[in-house]
Amino acid sequence: MIDRDTQKRIVDMAAGREPADLLITNAKILDVFSHEIVESSLAVGAGRIVGMGDYEARETLDAKGAYIVPGLIDSHVHIESSLVSPKEFARAVVPHGVTTIIADPHEIANVRGLDGIRYMLDATRDLPMSVYIQLPSCVPATGFENSGAVLRAEDLAQLIDEEYVGGIGEMMNYPGVVAADKDVLDKVYLGISRGKVVDGHSPAISGRELNAYAASGIKTDHECSTVEEMHERLRQGMYVLIREGSAAQDLEALVKGVTDRNFRRCIFCTDDRQPEDLLTKGSIDNNIRKAVRLGLDPVLAVVMASLNAANCYGLKGKGAIAPGWVADFLLVDDLADFNVRQVYVDGVKVAENGVTSIKLADADDSTVTDTVHIQPVTAKDLEIKLPCPRANVISMLPHSLVTKAEVRDVRPDDMGLFQSRNNPGLLKLAVVERHHAIGNVGVGLIENYGLENGAVATTVAHDSHNIVVCGDNDADMLAAIKDIEAMGGGITLVREGKVVCHLPLPIGGLMSDRSAEEVAAQLKSMVEIAYRDFAVNPENEAFMALSFMTLPVIPEIKLTDQGLFDVRKFDYISVCAE
Structure with a gap:
């Protein structure tokens, strides 16, 4: 809202009684009301548009035919x-x-x-x-x-x-x-x-x-x-x-x-x-x-x-x-x-x-850091028991937040547990509660993500932003969770228990404190590694697509820290389909 003195100054500039602050000449001005292109000069002053036409101004800029x-x-x-x-x-x-x-x-x-x-x-x-x-x-x-x-x-x-x-x-x-x-x-x-x-x-x-x-x-x-x-x-x-x-x-x-x-x-x-x-x-x-x-x-x-x-x-x-x-x-x-x-x-x-x-000033982020607090996660927490031969599966769709709820035949191991090596195309997905260290770990199965020989984890997991981790073996999934905890949030790729690369996101486990260029370069490198070395499906965005697998308001099926969730029924379902 402008004050009374500023209003008067704007009117005086528009009437030509006072020079405008800036005059842009040789411009093509788009009138969004009439959808016309007006070839004219544009006068600006006191943070407002003053008018179109010939004006005196303290500063002049030649638009050289540009559109405004x-x-x-x-x-x-x-x-x-x-x-x-x-x-x-x-x-x-x-x-x-x-x-x-x-x-x-x-x-x-x-x-x-x-x-x-x-x-x-x-x-x-x-x-x-x-x-x-x-x-x-x-x-x-x-x-x-x-x-x-x-x-x-x-x-x-x-x-x-x-x-x-x-x-x-x-x-x-x-x-x-x-x-x-x-x-x-x-x-x-x-x-x-x-x-x-x-x-x-x-x-x-x-x-x-x-x-x-x-x-x-x-x-x-x-x-x-x-x-x-x-x-x-x-x-x-x-x-x-x-x-x-x-x-x-x-x-x-x-x-x-x-x-x-x-x-x-x-x-x-x-x-x-x-x-x-x-x-x-x-x-x-x-x-x-x-x-x-x-x-x-x-x-x-x-x-x-x-x-x-x-x-x-x-x-x-x-x-x-x-x-x-x-x-x-x-x-x-x-x-x-x-x-x-x-x-x-x-x-x-x-x-x-x-x-x-x-120049842009930094903001105080002290109230939104140190946000990863979890109970120790063990291989037992990641187990998926399969007392039946068919399982409910999250099926990712290319370039989409929507998933399909599918039922797939599965082969448990001798202990009745799911193992990716026995079920080509299916991966384990887990969501670990990370805000209050209450110990919740939800587990499920996912297809079409395409990961091989490793694990991916991130705290960017819409919308509750717990830790989501996907992998074809428990050891790498556990190592990925530990790296996320050590970073205070972020994205990580792990193979054979070692961190291949990661991106720390210390502001809420969501944002970096580094420049956009640095973050873009690191993320680009990680995406390339995910596609090339981890065989992540290129039809899905490597990390952002995974971050939406935890959003229980986008159909049809998602995973939260409390379990597998059928968005159509708006209720939990078992991994076992029978």
């Missing part, structure tokens, strides 16, 4: 999934034109509760971008797992009126919403009672269930994977967030459903994106480029990435190039390749030619 478009808005992202701190996340995405994000910190909240959310608020307050925090609605995601905290509506109420709290994060407990569960609806009501947005997460539901979900006041959904799902939600008055992340990539399917009639309710998000993708392919600019390649009109793509998102989240003054609007804008070479030359936030240049041009 509104700053891009990522409508749903988990900073933690970038594996870097908020500062490093900003340094990675701002040069790609992202000037505003809607961040849901439910990863760090599942580890550290309100302290985790406060850390994110503090760490994002002085970044060269606007960060609006959606208070996590599902900590834990369900009652079928143990997380580091439990947040109820009364807990979230402590933060709901903070300036940069935009509303309530994705409501993954859709069965609770549909059943009108009091605790669930209390969180939804907390958001709508303050006039703030409540985000959705409703994969595969339709009909009356979807009616009930939308009727609760939930406004968005980023879990559509088909045009049919997308159109049904649009008919319910919801906004559809078209996701293009590192693991979940829905844009190619959904962009076919965007039309001149419905595009106003369609916006872009990344959800979960790893550091190398952010640094090389970009963020929402990548969504725009891909959508245009697939046939979407470039102007509509930019509108979806700016004005539509601002309208959805009530970001007044953002998302357009117009007098009085916030001066968040980009200079790009063209609207198809969308190469970002310069990025301005509040009228100040913050990035140029792919590099952030202002």
Whole structure:
């Protein structure tokens, strides 16, 4: 909100009585209201757009024919999934034109509760971008797992009126919403009672269930994977967030459903994106480029990435190039390749030619470190007894968070225990509770991950972020768990009891304290090793795909620290299928 004196100065600049701070000449300005390209100069002052046309200014920049478009808005992202701190996340995405994000910190909240959310608020307050925090609605995601905290509506109420709290994060407990569960609806009501947005997460539901979900006041959904799902939600008055992340990539399917009639309710998000993708392919600019390649009109793509998102989240003054609007804008070479030359936030240049041009300060992370606390895990904890010849198996699907529940024939050893060597294609999966050292270890079987002669473990395990470990032998799985504990969280690859490589993630067991470039380089090396030396299936992202095998709100079957979980039944099932 500007003060009265600033308002007068902006009006004086717009009227030509006072020079603007900056005049950008020889530009092509995208009007997101009329969808016109206006060849003109753009005047900027006091952090706002002053006007278009001939103005005097203290500084002049020749755009040399570049397009000026509104700053891009990522409508749903988990900073933690970038594996870097908020500062490093900003340094990675701002040069790609992202000037505003809607961040849901439910990863760090599942580890550290309100302290985790406060850390994110503090760490994002002085970044060269606007960060609006959606208070996590599902900590834990369900009652079928143990997380580091439990947040109820009364807990979230402590933060709901903070300036940069935009509303309530994705409501993954859709069965609770549909059943009108009091605790669930209390969180939804907390958001709508303050006039703030409540985000959705409703994969595969339709009909009356979807009616009930939308009727609760939930406004968005980023879990559509088909045009049919997308159109049904649009008919319910919801906004559809078209996701293009590192693991979940829905844009190619959904962009076919965007039309001149419905595009106003369609916006872009990344959800979960790893550091190398952010640094090389970009963020929402990548969504725009891909959508245009697939046939979407470039102007509509930019509108979806700016004005539509601002309208959805009530970001007044953002998302357009117009007098009085916030001066968040980009200079790009063209609207198809969308190469970002310069990025301005509040009228100040913050990035140029792919590099952030202002210094970013470190944030205090002392409240979100030292987060791995486990009971000693033994081979006995990893045993899977098979008193039957058939087992329930988590079947991974290529490039998808969704899994299939399959029943496979299995051959136990002489002791009646599962061994991978006797069952080609099947691996052991375990989830170890790591927040309060209560000793829970859930075990199950998984196929299509493809690991051979070793183990992979990580504390990035959505959404409760316990330790998830996959392997074809218990010794390496145990060694991987020990390395995770020693690092205080991270990702590790182990073979013959030795750590082949690892990536420490000391901030909540989710984020590194190193630069985005360092993390990207180490992760890239580890992914290559996983595919080349450990025979991980290249149709799945080596580590991120594994981290979603613990998320009991994505169909059809997952594993938590409490056991194998059938998402369709929303209840535990035995590994034994008979």
